[in-house]
Amino acid sequence: MSTALVILAAGKGTRMNSDLPKVLHPIAQAPMLEHAMAAGRALDPDRTVVVAGHEAEKVRAAVAEIDETATVVLQDEQLGTGHAVLQARAALEGFAGDVVVLYGDTPFVSEETLERMIEARSRADLVILGFEAADPARYGRLVMQGESLEKIVEYKDASGAERAISFCNSGLMACDAEVMFRLLERVGNDNAAGEYYLTDLVELARTDGLRVTAVSCAEAETLGINSRSDLATADAVFQARARxxxxxxxxxxxxxxxxxxxxxxxxxxxxxxxxxxxxxxxxxxxxxxxxxxxxxxxxxxxxxxxxxxxxxxxxxxxxxxxxxxxxxxxxxxxxxxxxxxxxxxxxxxxxxxxxxxxxxxxxxxxxxxxxxxxxxxxxxxxxxxxxxxxxxxxxxxxxxxxxxxxxxxxxxxxxxxxxIARVEQTNKPGRARKLMDMLRAKKARMSKG
Missing domain, CATH: 2.160.10.10 (Hexapeptide repeat proteins)
Incomplete structure (x- = not known):
């Protein structure tokens, strides 16, 4: 089965307080976007599409240095993750196979995890990547029934029992290209932010009778970077692993x-x-x-x-x-x-x-x-x-x-x-003492003046 990567890299990263696009901030002296693209290369993708927005030309230049075969598309307005993935549709025209959605600011997903997501596609139409959170906080919860993902519930909408769930949504997913874009056409923006959410695909897929499941990974793989503090933490994580x-x-x-x-x-x-x-x-x-x-x-x-x-x-x-x-x-x-x-x-x-x-x-x-x-x-x-x-x-x-x-x-x-290429040495008898006496006398006159 052919695979394509869609990597979302359009965010400004306001909390980074920087003129540099968030995904270009370095971890271990390479842009975090490069880490995400490197992880995706484990799938030997036929196509790679990076969705840029803020400072898109800087992102485009960086992508060209990382992988000259990758395509960069523009999300003019940041209208949500679902809208961002839709911008890749034209670049994937004629492609038949799985689309894996990655995030440029989530750089540590492992090759093994991505391979397990693709393997799970043989059992489900839509695969979501989840993780067991030590502190679920305000992550979206993945409500499972056996291997079936029933729904994703945002914290603010979750019941007490659902808030007790520690299996949380990373945002990464894999789906057949034709199915994904067909479902995305039906995603609405009737929400407080007025945005088109990629996570809505779960409900739409289940409405259509499609099979939806979730694959679990270590929480560290889903580390997202939104601030300089997060960036420092991510760099420390990389260094510890590499050492x-x-x-x-x-x-x-x-x-x-x-x-x-x-x-x-x-x-x-x-x-x-x-x-x-x-x-x-x-x-x-x-x-x-x-x-x-x-x-x-x-x-x-x-x-x-x-x-x-x-x-x-x-x-x-x-x-x-x-x-x-x-x-x-x-x-x-x-x-x-x-x-x-x-x-x-x-x-x-x-x-x-x-x-x-x-x-x-x-x-x-x-x-x-x-x-x-x-x-x-x-x-x-x-x-x-x-x-x-x-x-x-x-x-x-x-x-x-x-x-x-x-x-x-x-x-x-x-x-x-x-x-031998140097001037012949000449010694001047007594000249050093005379010169030092002259310099000391000059200094004394300047001090009195």
Whole structure:
């Protein structure tokens, strides 16, 4: 059976107090909408439709980056969830199969839960996702009779017995596309808010003699985000889950609560992560690597046996081969560091290639930017770059070549050569004492004045 996703992402999120659409606020450095779309991809959908409203162009741009095959449709007026799903009808023209309705601000529904919803479609025409609430509060209650969902009762309309029900409505549902849109045509807005509610489909389906059921999931999967506080809670939930998953996979987190992971962080077994490490998007750390304390990684690949940090920063485009060392207060950007090479102290390596077994001395800088263009530095294998060397790109240092400490390298250095590029030292006898006496006298005159 074919599947289509309709993801509702039109809300403004007033309580977020932000110019950014609610669904674009990040959890683990990815928009919450991306989390919802990723969960839906487990169903291998034939089509994905995102219903946007507030700041629709920002949502459209974000969706294009997440999944270029997804379609964004506009809900000009926010007239309820039923009205929102109807906006996807044209985009699903010609589609035959199940429609699964997700919410862009409910990012944690699991792949397993969605698969169970689709499986339940073999027994029912309409499937609602529910959860056992620890505190049902004002959630809509799902009134079940065996496997049959009799009705959804809003808190304000519920009897005492119905309010005692803890099985609550998440808002997610699955239904045959033709049936869903046929039922939506009959949804009215005769209610206090004047809105068209998706939940009305349950009553309409039962009126038509259709089978309606509910699938249960953990309450944590239905966490909705409406405020900055909710966003912080959601991020904490993600981090706890992601850390636990890494520990189960055989990754050592020395102080798990201090490690911050991104949405797509991948770390192999037997890697060791020391305290206070931050992972930005797009990081892969292979098995057996060591990431030491207070390092920040983003958009990089760290190979087996590499050691990074402490206090290192790996920026996008960094590729560390096996058994490389990147140490204290080193920054690397858009550079390939070959097997066994070392960049251990206080250096910046940007837009560069460093060869196998090369040693980069402390304080080395690749001067890659001329104010307009970026230029590359190439350093060969088994080279030795002296401390405090400035490599003015574009420039190449050959295999087994050396640069002297404090050199400013502006021309290529051939294989095996030693480059010395600094002013000859001159000592002026007694000049230091005379200069200091002059400066102290000047300071004294200024103080009296």
């Amino acid at each position: 636990a998953a890494l520990l189960d996979l055989g990754v050592t987190l020395m102080a798990p609560d201090t490690v911050y992971l991104a949405f797509d962080t991948y770390i192999g077994r037997d890697a060791v992560i020391e305290p206070n490490v931050v992972f930005g998007p797009g990081v892969t750390v292979e098995s057996g690597a060591l990431i030491r304390a207070f390092s920040h990684l983003e958009g990089c690949h760290v190979s087996r046996g590499a050691k990074v940090g402490p206090y290192a920063r790996l920026r996008p485009g960094t590729e560390l081969a096996e058994d490389t060392h990147v140490g204290n207060f080193v920054e690397i950007k858009n550079a390939e560091i070959a097997e066994g090479a070392k960049v251990n102290h206080l250096s910046y390596i940007g837009d560069a290639t460093v060869g196998k077994g090369t040693n980069i001395g402390a304080g080395t800088i690749t001067c890659n930017y001329d104010g307009v263009m970026k230029h590359r530095t190439e350093i060969g294998a088994r080279a030795f770059i002296g401390s405090n060397t400035c490599l003015v790109a574009p420039v190449r240092v050959g295999n087994e070549a050396m640069t002297a400490t404090g050199a400013v390298i502006t021309r290529n250095v051939d294989d095996g050569d030693l480059a």
